[in-house]
Amino acid sequence: MQKESFIHIAKRVAEGNATEEELSQYLHYLDWYAENNPEWDQVSPSEKSIIQANIRLSLAQKLSPPKTISLYRKYRWVLLAASLFLGAFSVMYTLKQFQPVNNDEKQNIASSKAPQIVAGQEKATLTLANGKKILLDSVDDVEQLSEAGVEIIKESGGQLTYKVIPGQNQEAGVNTLSTQRGETYSVVLLDGTKVWLNASSSLTFSTALYANGKRKVDLEGEAYFEVKEDKKHPFVVLSDGQEVTVLGTHFNINGYKDDGTIKTTLLEGSVRVTSHLDGSRSKSSEVVIKVGEQAVLSKKGIKVIQKEVDQVVDWKNGDFIFRRESLTEVMARISRWYNVQVVFDHNLNKSITFSGQMSRSRDLSDILKNLSGTGEIKFELENSTIKVLNAL
Template sequence: MTKEELSQLASKVAEGKASMAELARYNAACEAFQKEEIGWPGMEKELVKMEVASLKQFWAEQPDRGGATVKLWPRIAIAAAAVAAIVFGIWFYNSGPEILKDPGSGPGQDNVAKHDIAPGKNTATLTLPGGKTITLSDAKNGVVVGEDLRYNDNTAVISNNSAELAKGSVPGSLEMTLNTPRGGTYQITLSDGTKVWLNAASKLTYTAVAYQTGQRRVKLDGEAYFEVAKDKVHPFIIESAGQKIEVLGTHFNVNSYSDEPVTETTLLEGSVKISSSGPQKNSSLRGGERRQNVILKPNQKAVLKGEKIKIGNADTEAIVAWKNGYFKFNEESIQDVMRKLSRWYNIDVVYAHDLPQGKFTGRISRFKKISEVLALMEFGTSVKFKIEGRRVTVIGEK
């Protein structure tokens, strides 16, 4: 097969017009090249580029081919994984007009393959009113606070629950703290029925007897998704870094990690009132920014930086992806991506050389081992990774 004939065949595959026989012929040509039975100068690079273009349609067409399968060329297995991402929602990297590269098997991939780190899991500690801290079962995924303390499958967390909850506490306070480590996540249902999903490296402090002050009040450090039980009399108050959120009953996400440049509150349902913690200032700001009080509508987010709050439209799927079991990135830098990975995989990240300026877009399951995530990030980019224990080195261009 000549280069021109292969190019024409690849175009038919890319357009979804190739028959099963043509698909088989196309793959046979790729395999023949791999065995060095055919070839021309630069063919490997051209094949990889054409394969990347054609596999997008190839994967998309597979469900409609009556269950028939065609063996993919092994040489471009990594390319297949990366391009299948366009269909299955994994990764896409945009670094300019020339983004397709030979996947190869460089030193970064060797290090990713030899070492691995498991994803995070359900794990947390709960500090009781008397100061006692207990480790919650990693075989469960949530805890329910009521007259006693139970997992969400109705099994007891500790024996003699009521006595433990009241022991050593200040009457009327019953303050408890749920704390997830890096690499951990957990759910909690509060006594009013409010449900909270806590992301990794986060802390939620809750006063169990909430109605005595006329308010339901919690404090958050980190990230959490709230489904607040409706109550028209008792507002639900969340205090987080630099802001206060007031709701009556709604669904929203708060990201207030100390290592993030801003605090973000994203509304999915209902409405919320957000107040910055800074002093009242009457000056108006350009660009849609406001001070002190803002009201969010569904699919909007409030971004707090310093004392300034800016309202914008939100990609709610990306915001709550962590709660639903995957990462979703939208034009995010390598530093943004690695901060999220570091919390979930409990890794320390260091950087070597100059980092790529491209942005990552796409999604991937949070239950994959880190080698799978990093291998996909390496494909088509200049960045490489090295894993040593729980430290990941991001290697850019020298």
């Protein structure tokens, strides 16, 4: 295979766009390279078979990903083969499938005062119009209260539901549902719209919901919306200089302030994303995005890109899905969900990226074992602080 042809196919494999024929050619070349590489002679026959099988399975999943993606380690000879041809391209490490940890891997998670840190839970705080705060958790009990002609029901399974009380007038009291780091919750609004809140997020809304011909809510952080269709009353989400307007659709908004962008991703229907630069409507710009598109709002304006939606809503479905995500992005998500602080060693190579899938229900130690299984990074965990260092 010519060098230029291999580079073209390797790029398509890395992007997840390779055809079956291209994957076959790519695997054939890697097998040839391995057999002609001196390092390959140092690998035992049984380990050779495991490595080749893992690579084939990992690449095959790019064409037809199953519900749960297996996580594998990239071995040195594979990285060497890629680096010879791809030069300055960042290396993408695929995580090793979780297995009982051997002694070498234990060394990559040093801990002198490390408590067991469990996954986030279904918890939130509801702030009523009168300022009263109600703590919500995942205990299987049902509570209900009424406010301004609206019944508020705390249901099992981490959900809050608003319903109209027949025969009473609905007044515009303002409620806020908020989650801390390590918490998630969902709410069904008065019109039947359901909203899932990710960790460290809040949703502020009128209990009556309807006002001036619109349904309007304010969001900080990240949430997934399934909006009840109502052509006469558009649903509007406001978030730090952005306005998303829909009639009835499914979409996700990620607007964490420390990320520096607001990302709106569409899963069903269509939405209009409006940016009010400098808070001025006279300087606003807008785009309409389609299914599978993401509008990224930054100080430079709005950019529309294609996005794999299952990765965007992985948190709602109980998973971490990493696809060519930087170490900084990976650790930011882990930090929010496990309510831990992350410190990076100043010599750390932050340019490496990760791909793979892990359940968000796992304890933190399991997640760190998978990440350290790449052999490129290691962790020091003390109390609720993770220090990330180079493993080599």
